[in-house]
Amino acid sequence: MGCGILAGMDPHLLRTYVTVARLSSFSEAARTLGYTQSAVSQHIAALEQDLGAPLLTRRPVVPTAAGERLLEHAGPLLLRLDAARADVVRMAAAPEHGLTLAAAPTALGPRAVAALPAAGVTVRVLARDGIPAAVATGTADLGLVDGLAAPSDPLRLPDVAPLTTHGVGEEPVCVLLPAAHPLARRTGLRLADLSAARWLDAPDAGLPLAQLRAAGGGGHGFRPALRYEGADVRVLTALSLAGHGLTLLPRSVAAGVPGAVAVPVTEPRVVHRTELVCAGAPRGAAARLMEVLVGRK
Structure with missing residues (x-):
């Protein structure tokens, strides 16, 4: 699917397709977009005709292989269009606002x-x-x-x-440990020595495990014992102190957690x-x- 084809694609049809694929429903997409279900079906048919490939199976509503490939391109393209519109609106907006x-x-x-x-x-x-x-x-x-x-x-x-x-x-990063943890008396820790430990996977509240793997030399370590999908750092620290896994935090956050010990990472040289x-x-x-x-x- 070449860039030239995508450049000439109707963004309204593309947005309809992304919505249907995300919701796995023509009727739900119609309600979300404020269209009739017939209009949504016409948008998808027009897009499929334009590209010369079926994009969705109908029962169940899931993307085909070609549809999956289109989704890979559609998100960034639509985001760029939204960003361009916002940039123009931003230039025309009043300078003082909240x-x-x-x-x-x-x-x-x-x-x-x-x-x-x-x-x-x-x-x-x-x-x-x-x-x-x-x-x-x-x-x-x-x-x-x-x-x-x-x-x-x-x-x-x-x-x-x-x-x-x-x-x-920039500030140092620390491993958050319960006060009774065997490593809590250390003055510093090497990430490589902790790759086999139990870790909390909290991509939005803490520092992502993928970044720890990269900093620790890659490989397959730093496996999660529990995944937390919220954004409340207090919940993350409570889970860690309850023994569900280690977590890495900036020093200013880790040092203020009651009942915890913040041990700095000394190797490799990384910062928050x-x-x-x-x-x-x-x-x-x-x-x-x-x-x-x-x-x-």
Whole structure:
């Protein structure tokens, strides 16, 4: 499926297809999009005719092999269109308005919280991968993302649209341990020595296990004993202290957990890095927050 074909595709038809595939239902897609079911069926038929391939089986409603391939392209394409629209709207908007900040839970450190305006701000805690998209599409003015990185190395973010990132800060990372844990008396820990331990898989509340595997030299270690799909760091720390698995947190978060010991990671040399994400040149409250966090106007 070439880029030329996709470039000439009707985005309305593509959006209908993505919605049907996501919901596995023509009728549910019609209700979600505000169309009649007949219109949805016509959109899918027109798209299939345009591409010369069936995209969905009807009973059950699931993508064909060609449909799966189209889904791989459709998400980024539609996101780019939404980002382009948001960029134009952003240029025409009034310079002063309230501030919406999208942030990962562990990116909201003490410095970021202290820098927030006294009024007129909305903080949206999102999954890390959703933050660049929220900024690109205009549902957030700024984003705070975080992750594991080598000192001074930038984070690797999904390429969803032309975005600018600015380093906000770096701090050590620590393994959170119950006070009675055999390793709690250590002054430092090597990640490689913990690859066979029980870990909590909390991609939105903690630092993702995939990043730990990469930092620890790859391989198949750091297997999850329990998966937590929420974004509340307090729940994550409670699960860890109850013995369900280890978790890695920035020092400022781990050090404040009652009844826990935060043991720093000494090898490899990795840090918890936080970056500010923006689209275009921020104005108003967004520009002022950016100036405080990264020292730029």
